[in-house]
Every structure is written in structure tokens, then in C-alpha cells.
Amino acid sequence: xxxxxxxxxxxxxxxxxxxxxxxxxxxxxxxxxxxxxxxxxxxxxxxxxxxxxxxxxxxxxxxxxxxxxxxxxxxxxxxxxxxxxxxxxxxxxxxxxxxxxxxxxxxxxxxxxxxxxxxxxxxxxxxxxxxxxxxxxxxxxxxxxxxxxxxxxxxxxxxxxxxx
Numbered sequence: 001x002x003x004x005x006x007x008x009x010x011x012x013x014x015x016x017x018x019x020x021x022x023x024x025x026x027x028x029x030x031x032x033x034x035x036x037x038x039x040x041x042x043x044x045x046x047x048x049x050x051x052x053x054x055x056x057x058x059x060x061x062x063x064x065x066x067x068x069x070x071x072x073x074x075x076x077x078x079x080x081x082x083x084x085x086x087x088x089x090x091x092x093x094x095x096x097x098x099x100x101x102x103x104x105x106x107x108x109x110x111x112x113x114x115x116x117x118x119x120x121x122x123x124x125x126x127x128x129x130x131x132x133x134x135x136x137x138x139x140x141x142x143x144x145x146x147x148x149x150x151x152x153x154x155x156x157x158x159x160x161x162x163x164x
Contacts, residue, residue: 140153
């Protein structure tokens with residue numbers, strides 16, 4: 001039971017041993033331990049600062065990348081709109097060109113039809129004239145079979161010519 005109720009000598013020697021160990025630790029070990037603790041604290045603080053800087057840089061990079069994505073989308077939209085305008089212009093130009101060519105073709109066709117119509121009219125007039133001459137010739141041949149009828153008809157024509 002001596003350990004449970006220590007004697008005065010034991011307390012003295014234990015206190016003395018503790019004091020010596022404490023003095024040795026304070027003299028030789030306390031400063032290096034405290035120095036390493038402070039260094040560790042500084043390295044932890046530096047690591048935390050670097051982590052915060054890295055987080056901030058990541059936020060900046062993310063903001064920059066989002067801005068770049070937004071700008072790219074805007075540029076893409078502009079390119080799509082420009083392409084659509086160019087396409088519409090090309091379609092409009094093609095329509096105008098086709099319309100102009102169609103007008104030229106229609107006008108040429110009208111002129112061609114007019115020329116063909118005139119040619120047909122001239123041909124028709126020539127055929128009518130030819131038929132009229134043939135009919136008149138046949139009528140005259142029938143009416144003027146005898147010589148006296150021909151002479152009378154000639155005299156009548158001469159009188160008409162003199163009167164005009």
C-alpha cells in the first residue's frame with residue numbers, strides 16, 4: 001500500500017526527477033519543439049493560403065471559361081445569322097435572276113410568236129390571193145369562153161381605167 005499512499009521521500013525524489021527532466025527539456029528540447037510547431041503552423045497557414053488562392057484562381061478560371069463560352073455562343077449565333085442572311089440573299093438573287101431570265105425567255109417567245117403570226121398571216125394572205133386568182137381565172141375562163149364575151153369584157157375594163 002505504499003504506492004497508494006506515497007511517502008514524503010518518494011514525493012521529493014519524484015519532484016526532483018520531474019524538475020530535472022523539465023529543466024533538460026526546457027534547456028534543450030523546448031526551443032526545437034516550439035520551433036517545429038511554429039514551422040508546422042506556418043506551413044499549414046501557407047498551405048491554407050495557397051489553397052484559398054487556388055480556389056480563387058479556379059473561380060476566376062471558371063468565370064473566364066464561362067465568359068469565353070458565352071462569347072463563343074454569341075459569335076456562333078452571329079455566324080449562324082450571317083450565314084442565314086447570305087443564304088436568303090443567294091436565294092433572293094437566284095429568284096431575281098430566274099425571273100429576269102424567264103422574262104427574257106417570255107419576251108423572246110412573244111416576239112417569236114408575233115413573227116410566226118405575221119408570217120402565217122402573210123402566208124394566209126398569199127394563199128387567199130392565190131385562191132382568189134385561181135377562182136377568178138376559172139370564172140373568167142367559164143364566162144369568156146367565146147371571143148365576143150372576151151372583147152366586151154376588155155372594152156369594159158378599158159373604160160374603167162380611163163375613168164379613174
